[in-house]
Amino acid sequence: MLLAATLLSVALSGQAAGPRTAVQWTDAGWQALRAGHADEAARDFDEALRVDARSPMAMLGAGAAAQLRGKTDEARQDLAGALRLQPSLTAASLLLGEILYREADLQGAIAVYEQALISAPTDRQLTAKLEAWRREAAVHDSFSQRIASHFTIMFEGPPDQPVASRVAEILEAAYWRIGGAIGAYPRDVVPVILYSKEQFRDVTQSPGWAGGLFDGRIRVPVGGTIDDRELERVLSHELTHAIVYGLASRGVPQWLNEGLAVLFERGAVAIDRAPLADAPLIPLSRLERSFQSLSSTDARLAYVESALATQKVIDLGGPTTIYNLLTNIASGMTFETAFERAVLIPYAEFLKTWAE
Numbered sequence: 001m002l003l004a005a006t007l008l009s010v011a012l013s014g015q016a017a018g019p020r021t022a023v024q025w026t027d028a029g030w031q032a033l034r035a036g037h038a039d040e041a042a043r044d045f046d047e048a049l050r051v052d053a054r055s056p057m058a059m060l061g062a063g064a065a066a067q068l069r070g071k072t073d074e075a076r077q078d079l080a081g082a083l084r085l086q087p088s089l090t091a092a093s094l095l096l097g098e099i100l101y102r103e104a105d106l107q108g109a110i111a112v113y114e115q116a117l118i119s120a121p122t123d124r125q126l127t128a129k130l131e132a133w134r135r136e137a138a139v140h141d142s143f144s145q146r147i148a149s150h151f152t153i154m155f156e157g158p159p160d161q162p163v164a165s166r167v168a169e170i171l172e173a174a175y176w177r178i179g180g181a182i183g184a185y186p187r188d189v190v191p192v193i194l195y196s197k198e199q200f201r202d203v204t205q206s207p208g209w210a211g212g213l214f215d216g217r218i219r220v221p222v223g224g225t226i227d228d229r230e231l232e233r234v235l236s237h238e239l240t241h242a243i244v245y246g247l248a249s250r251g252v253p254q255w256l257n258e259g260l261a262v263l264f265e266r267g268a269v270a271i272d273r274a275p276l277a278d279a280p281l282i283p284l285s286r287l288e289r290s291f292q293s294l295s296s297t298d299a300r301l302a303y304v305e306s307a308l309a310t311q312k313v314i315d316l317g318g319p320t321t322i323y324n325l326l327t328n329i330a331s332g333m334t335f336e337t338a339f340e341r342a343v344l345i346p347y348a349e350f351l352k353t354w355a356e
């Protein structure tokens with residue numbers, strides 16, 4: 001989302017009433033994007049392109065709007081188009097690179113940023129990201145691959161073959177269990193990368209308490225002795241994120257995303273409420289964003305709260321609530337509207353009463 005903010009600052013200034021020219025429609029589009037109206041913005045950029053099909057700024061805007069609406073293929077095409085018209089359009093490179101990376105095309109993402117550096121050799125965002133991605137690519141160079149039905153598993157060298165097989169087995173079972181419970185499966189084959197603990201911290205820059213990560217790929221540290229139940233727990237957790245992402249690629253509050261992951265990592269085990277005894281609840285509204293910056297104590301509390309709140313959602317709305325809620329979000333509704341339609345109580349009321 002950092003990137004969206006950067007793009008919005010590209011918006012041009014000055015706006016006469018009733019856009020007519022491509023520049024005016026483009027202006028209107030950026031204003032709509034800034035206000036969070038991605039659908040309206042998409043229409044404005046379409047108008048701009050109707051007037052001038054070769055406007056790089058309109059094409060960049062169309063790409064940004066498509067991305068915000070979860071239309072990744074369209075976004076990729078628009079951004080590539082903008083770059084064909086104006087290779088020095090760094091904002092388009094930044095977003096296109098991010099999208100390719102997110103879609104697990106690491107080499108493609110690196111190529112876009114390398115190309116962009118030719119016009120903007122001092123751009124800090126480009127150089128920092130490129131350095132991190134090259135480091136990741138270097139780690140992956142020594143990796144082997146194993147293909148399971150619904151997963152591609154990357155791991156380091158032949159010694160990890162038994163671990164990779166076990167991971168494939170766990171994931172295939174979890175695929176049917178969790179997918180069946182939510183009523184949806186990941187959209188594509190999910191890339192899975194198994195790291196040593198050191199590689200995992202280095203590549204993901206995750207906080208010490210993180211046991212895995214989903215960012216378009218499932219990344220899991222498996223170094224040292226591996227407890228099979230812990231492996232199953234971590235893989236189920238990250239696979240849940242992959243399924244949620246397949247249904248709604250943006251706009252899902254963190255507490256709901258993590259709550260589902262915790263509920264599905266557990267099988268039939270009850271939620272451990274112990275962290276709740278030590279501290280007052282963190283307001284759920286504060287758990288709508290990433291947990292990355294939380295201390296390990298707060299993180300423990302945040303995960304338990306998220307699981308309990310998510311369980312409450314399911315109790316209130318029934319077994320299909322989660323599917324309905326996520327598809328509502330994906331259709332472009334605000335979270336408040338999506339929530340009220342699926343759960344049948346206002347989100348504001350839920351925030352106040354969920355813990356009672």
Ligand SMILES: [Zn+2]
Nearest residue numbers: 237241258261
């Ligand atoms: Zn998680």
